[in-house]
Amino acid sequence: MTALNHSSQILSHDTLAQWLAKLGTLSVAHAAHRLVQLLKQLKPQADSDPALQLQLLLGLIPAVIRIIYNLNSVVNQAGQDEKTHKLSRLCVQLPRQLGLNFSLWAESGRLDASQMPLAIYHALQALGHADYYYALDHQPPSETLWKKTAALYRRAEAYRQHRYDLGNLVAEYQGQATIDAVVKRNVLFALLQPARFDDDRIKALFLFAGCHGDDVDFSSSPSTANPLFAWDLQGAQPPVAVKHTLKTLPDGYLGIDTSRLGQALADNTTAMALGVEFRNRLRHHLAGYRDIFASVVPVKPQATYFVQGFDEVCACLQQRDKLTRIKQMGGQDAHPLLARREIALMPMEHERHAFHALAEQSRPSQRAPGRRVHKMRIESERYVLIEGYSFDCVIGEIALICDDDTPPVLVVVRQQAYHDPTGAMHVLLEKMPGDCGIYAIAPKADNRKAIVLNETMPYAEVVLASGRYDRQGRIALINDKIIVLGDFLEASSRFARYRFSFDW
Incomplete structure (x- = not known):
C-alpha cells in the first residue's frame, strides 16, 4: 500500500477515497499504523493548500473514529500483554496526531475567518478524545496536549469564536456543537480525575462530561x-x-x-x-x-501528628522503620514486612547492648517529626479532617497522619478552608488505605525513596517523587529488587502514584 504525497497534486478526495478503501482491507492494527503515518504526512507545510488540507483532515475523521472503535474492541477482548498495550497506544496516537494537525493549522496564520473555528473545534475534539484514551490506557495526561488545549482556547476567545455553532458534525461530535462546549467537556473530564477509576467508570465519566459540560461555569x-x-x-x-x-x-x-x-x-x-x-x-x-x-461531629478532637511533603514523609517512615528495628533488637515484636525491605544495617554483636538501651527509650522518641494537630470526627471513612493554626498546605501534597501507638496513614491533601468561628485552619485529607513502608532506590548515593502501599497484595501501589515515569518502567532498589510500574493512578506537582509489582 503506497503512501500519499501531501505536497503533490495527486492528493485529492478521489485518491484519499481510494486509499481509505484499501485501508479497509487491512487488519485493524495495520490500518491504524498506516493512518498514523498518513496523519504525520499531513502536517502543514510551506506549499500546503489550507483549504485542501483541512478538507482532507475532515475527511479522515470518520476513519479515525471507526479504527479507534475497532482497536478498543480488540483491546477489551484481549488479555493484558505487550501486544494489547501497543494497541492501546494506537488508540491514543490516532486522535492525538489528528488534533495536533488541526492545532498546527490554527496556529499557522494561514486560515481565513471561516476556516479558523473549524480547525480549533476539531483540534479540541480530537485532543479531548486523546485525553480519554490516555486515561483508558492508564497513562498520565499529556502536558503537550494540555498546552495546546489552553492555546486553542485563548485563540478562540481572542477571535470570539468559542460560542460559534458549527453544525453538520459527525455523530460522535453532535453533543458538543460549539468550541465552548468541547472545552468544557474536556475540562470537566480532567477535573473528574479519571485515572483513579477502573475502565468502566472512565467510560462513564467521559459520557458524563459530555452530557454535563454546560453545567460548568x-x-x-x-x-x-x-x-x-x-x-x-x-x-x-x-x-x-x-x-x-x-x-x-x-x-x-x-x-x-x-x-x-x-x-x-x-x-x-x-x-x-x-x-x-x-x-x-x-x-x-x-x-x-x-x-x-460541614459534617464535623461536636466531640473532643483527637491529637495526632501531621507530616506533609514527600521528602518529609519518607524521612518519617524511615525513622519509624529504624526505631522498630531497635525494638526488634530489644526483643519486642517487629512489623512482619520489615524483613522484606532490608533498608537498614543490622547491628554487630557488640552493639546490641546499645540498641537494647535505646529500645527502652524508643516510645517517647517515636513521635513523628511533624506538626501536632487535632483530628476532627467527620461522617466519612474515606477522609480525615485535621485542625491546626498558622500552617498552610498545598492541594495534591502527599502527607502522613501518625500517632505514637498506631500505624501511619498515608494521605493526600484534597482541600483547605478557614473555620470561621475559631480562626483555625481545617485541612481535608483523603486516605490511601493499607500498610505503608519505605524503600531506597539505587544508587544509594542519590538518596531517592519509594513509598509502597499494600506491597504483598495484587493492588500494591507505589508513591514516587514528582517526575516523569513510564508505564512498565523499571526502578531498581538498593536491595536488588526492581519495582515495575503498572497503571498510572494520580500525579501532582508533588508526587506520582502507580500500581506496581516486584521483579528480581
Whole structure:
C-alpha cells in the first residue's frame, strides 16, 4: 500500500477515497499504523493548500473514529500483554496526531475567518478524545496536549469564536456543537480525575462530561471569589482544585465553578444514572468537599501528628522503620514486612547492648517529626479532617497522619478552608488505605525513596517523587529488587502514584 504525497497534486478526495478503501482491507492494527503515518504526512507545510488540507483532515475523521472503535474492541477482548498495550497506544496516537494537525493549522496564520473555528473545534475534539484514551490506557495526561488545549482556547476567545455553532458534525461530535462546549467537556473530564477509576467508570465519566459540560461555569475575572477549580491558560497542566482560602485568581488563570453540577449530583438529577457511592464521590469533589467540612461531629478532637511533603514523609517512615528495628533488637515484636525491605544495617554483636538501651527509650522518641494537630470526627471513612493554626498546605501534597501507638496513614491533601468561628485552619485529607513502608532506590548515593502501599497484595501501589515515569518502567532498589510500574493512578506537582509489582 503506497503512501500519499501531501505536497503533490495527486492528493485529492478521489485518491484519499481510494486509499481509505484499501485501508479497509487491512487488519485493524495495520490500518491504524498506516493512518498514523498518513496523519504525520499531513502536517502543514510551506506549499500546503489550507483549504485542501483541512478538507482532507475532515475527511479522515470518520476513519479515525471507526479504527479507534475497532482497536478498543480488540483491546477489551484481549488479555493484558505487550501486544494489547501497543494497541492501546494506537488508540491514543490516532486522535492525538489528528488534533495536533488541526492545532498546527490554527496556529499557522494561514486560515481565513471561516476556516479558523473549524480547525480549533476539531483540534479540541480530537485532543479531548486523546485525553480519554490516555486515561483508558492508564497513562498520565499529556502536558503537550494540555498546552495546546489552553492555546486553542485563548485563540478562540481572542477571535470570539468559542460560542460559534458549527453544525453538520459527525455523530460522535453532535453533543458538543460549539468550541465552548468541547472545552468544557474536556475540562470537566480532567477535573473528574479519571485515572483513579477502573475502565468502566472512565467510560462513564467521559459520557458524563459530555452530557454535563454546560453545567460548568468559566470566569476569567481576577476578582472571581472562591473559585472551586482553576486552569492556567499559559501552562501545560490540566485544571486543578483551588484552596477555599484563595480569594482571587492569579493573572492568566481561568476560574472554574462546578457547584451547579455538584448540586445536581446531590439531588440525583443528572442525565446519567450513577451508583450511590460513585455519585457521592464525584459530588464531594465537584462541590469542593464543603459538605464534609460541614459534617464535623461536636466531640473532643483527637491529637495526632501531621507530616506533609514527600521528602518529609519518607524521612518519617524511615525513622519509624529504624526505631522498630531497635525494638526488634530489644526483643519486642517487629512489623512482619520489615524483613522484606532490608533498608537498614543490622547491628554487630557488640552493639546490641546499645540498641537494647535505646529500645527502652524508643516510645517517647517515636513521635513523628511533624506538626501536632487535632483530628476532627467527620461522617466519612474515606477522609480525615485535621485542625491546626498558622500552617498552610498545598492541594495534591502527599502527607502522613501518625500517632505514637498506631500505624501511619498515608494521605493526600484534597482541600483547605478557614473555620470561621475559631480562626483555625481545617485541612481535608483523603486516605490511601493499607500498610505503608519505605524503600531506597539505587544508587544509594542519590538518596531517592519509594513509598509502597499494600506491597504483598495484587493492588500494591507505589508513591514516587514528582517526575516523569513510564508505564512498565523499571526502578531498581538498593536491595536488588526492581519495582515495575503498572497503571498510572494520580500525579501532582508533588508526587506520582502507580500500581506496581516486584521483579528480581
